[in-house]
Amino acid sequence: MSAGFVMKQGSGLFFRGRRISFAAAAIFAVVLSIIGIFALGTFYLLTFKNDVESRLEVVVFLTPDADPDRLIGQFVNLEGVVEGSAVSSQQALEEFRLTLGDDAELLDILDENPLPPSVRLKLSPEYRSRAQLDALEEKLLLFDGIEEAWIDRNLLDRLNKFLYVLLGADAFVLLLVGFSAVLMTMLATRFAILDRRRIIDLYWLMGVAPRTLKAPYIIEGLYEGFFGSIISYGIVFVIHLILSPLLGSMGFPALELAAVLLGSGLLFGWLGSGLAIDAFKLKRT
Amino acid sequence: MILLQGVSKEFRPDQNVLSNLNLKVEKDEWVWVLGATGAGKSVLIKTIYGVLAPSEGKVLVLDEDVASLKEKDLAKLRRRLGIVFQDIRLLDDRPVLDNVVLILQALGAPVREARERAEHWLGKVGMNDYLQRCPYELSTGQRQKVALARSLAKQPEVLLLDEPFSALDEIGEREMLKLLGEVNHAGATILAVSHMHETLRFLPGRILQLKEGALQ
Numbered sequence: 001m002s003a004g005f006v007m008k009q010g011s012g013l014f015f016r017g018r019r020i021s022f023a024a025a026a027i028f029a030v031v032l033s034i035i036g037i038f039a040l041g042t043f044y045l046l047t048f049k050n051d052v053e054s055r056l057e058v059v060v061f062l063t064p065d066a067d068p069d070r071l072i073g074q075f076v077n078l079e080g081v082v083e084g085s086a087v088s089s090q091q092a093l094e095e096f097r098l099t100l101g102d103d104a105e106l107l108d109i110l111d112e113n114p115l116p117p118s119v120r121l122k123l124s125p126e127y128r129s130r131a132q133l134d135a136l137e138e139k140l141l142l143f144d145g146i147e148e149a150w151i152d153r154n155l156l157d158r159l160n161k162f163l164y165v166l167l168g169a170d171a172f173v174l175l176l177v178g179f180s181a182v183l184m185t186m187l188a189t190r191f192a193i194l195d196r197r198r199i200i201d202l203y204w205l206m207g208v209a210p211r212t213l214k215a216p217y218i219i220e221g222l223y224e225g226f227f228g229s230i231i232s233y234g235i236v237f238v239i240h241l242i243l244s245p246l247l248g249s250m251g252f253p254a255l256e257l258a259a260v261l262l263g264s265g266l267l268f269g270w271l272g273s274g275l276a277i278d279a280f281k282l283k284r285t
Numbered sequence: 286m287i288l289l290q291g292v293s294k295e296f297r298p299d300q301n302v303l304s305n306l307n308l309k310v311e312k313d314e315w316v317w318v319l320g321a322t323g324a325g326k327s328v329l330i331k332t333i334y335g336v337l338a339p340s341e342g343k344v345l346v347l348d349e350d351v352a353s354l355k356e357k358d359l360a361k362l363r364r365r366l367g368i369v370f371q372d373i374r375l376l377d378d379r380p381v382l383d384n385v386v387l388i389l390q391a392l393g394a395p396v397r398e399a400r401e402r403a404e405h406w407l408g409k410v411g412m413n414d415y416l417q418r419c420p421y422e423l424s425t426g427q428r429q430k431v432a433l434a435r436s437l438a439k440q441p442e443v444l445l446l447d448e449p450f451s452a453l454d455e456i457g458e459r460e461m462l463k464l465l466g467e468v469n470h471a472g473a474t475i476l477a478v479s480h481m482h483e484t485l486r487f488l489p490g491r492i493l494q495l496k497e498g499a500l501q
Binding site: 004005009204206207208209210212213 | 334336356357360361362363364365366368370374376388390391392396435439
């Protein structure tokens with residue numbers, strides 16, 4: 001089989017059958033755009049989650065007589081703890097005052113500062129899971145001079161739940177629209193085959209291998225997926241540009257998105273045309 | 286080369302187009318099967334070529350049992366065969382040259398070689414001046430010549446011809462017979478079917494008669 005000949009035939013199928021090929025590519029573009037938008041949303045959420053996680057701190061409240069520096073020295077030896085910083089009762093009160101804003105005057109009625117000194121610990125990214133946080137809390141409470149260890153697990157849990165839901169939706173969308181894309185490619189390939197039935201029969205009669213007969217249609221499907229993915233990439237990028245004023249410094253996952261869209265486009269194109277051509281029977285009475 | 290053992294073909298129950306047919310064509314042999322319209326000549330050629338499956342019996346071509354071959358093996362066998370169908374079967378919207386070149390390329394020949402072989406054989410059948418014409422611009426006889434060139438360009442071991450000269454004049458027919466004689470002499474086995482009894486006097490090779498689906 002001559003690869004050049006097959007490529008030429010496949011390109012010819014795509015570019016000569018303009019209307020049907022471009023209609024198929026347009027359907028791919030729509031389908032892949034939906035996938036791309038979901039992928040982009042997932043990326044945004046992942047970025048947001050990472051940002052939140054990077055700010056996640058374990059606050060260890062100390063007894064008044066505890067030595068924060070000595071404890072920090074011991075904490076940083078624990079697995080997953082990157083660094084620690086001491087916060088005195090006074091600093092904590094000042095921060096609280098800033099948090100309260102205009103209501104900070106309320107604190108003036110207090111006779112004494114009720115906030116205990118604390119140590120804030122930063123964690124390495126791989127130690128930010130719920131289970132690891134629980135294990136770390138247990139270890140921290142074993143030290144002398146510790147009153148309580150506080151971690152904002154709820155935020156983390158909510159983010160994780162939302163992420164799982166979105167990932168589930170991603171998979172569902174990928175499956176659903178992917179299925180429609182495969183069906184559409186099958187239909188487009190069928191039309192192309194019907195249109196060229198006489199030629200295919202002739203080639204088959206002349207002894208052309210079934211593989212050589214079928215390969216151009218697979219290539220046509222890949223073309224449709226390829227062009228569809230390029231168009232959808234543009235669409236998703238424009239959506240990102242429109243949203244960017246709301247997103248702050250959140251970037252665009254150019255390479256990852258290109259890989260997802262191109263991979264999905266080529267996969268759906270190959271599957272759709274492959275299934276259609278496999279269903280095609282070469283004449284033999 | 287070609288061996289038919291008890292081959293029958295029926296399209297409807299109890300209506301045999303071919304009936305218990307036995308035929309052996311040796312290597313380098315040239316065999317003509319003559320018969321009236323509806324005698325089963327085209328069915329015979331199509332059965333040998335694997336287009337039709339026999340209802341009974343066995344068809345062996347180049348030691349391959351044609352009916353039992355898988356798609357890819359049948360294609361492999363057909364690459365070693367040449368055929369001219371009665372209805373010619375050309376790509377009407379492609380020039381004469383492309384009609385041969387594209388088939389050769391699809392069979393694996395590089396572009397340049399395919400073109401050279403196509404031009405050579407189209408020249409041999411006298412179609413050099415029509416390379417860029419589309420088949421619909423040609424007469425039936427010229428179309429038959431293109432179909433013959435397409436088959437010969439494959440350099441087949443066995444050539445199957447179904448009414449190959451039905452639309453040619455006497456001079457054209459003699460020229461084609463001369464060309465086929467050269468091809469046969471060069472080692473190709475030829476099985477041709479025709480209804481033209483008047484050409485019997487200058488047909489080379491062994492001549493058989495097909496009557497009501499049986500060889501006589």
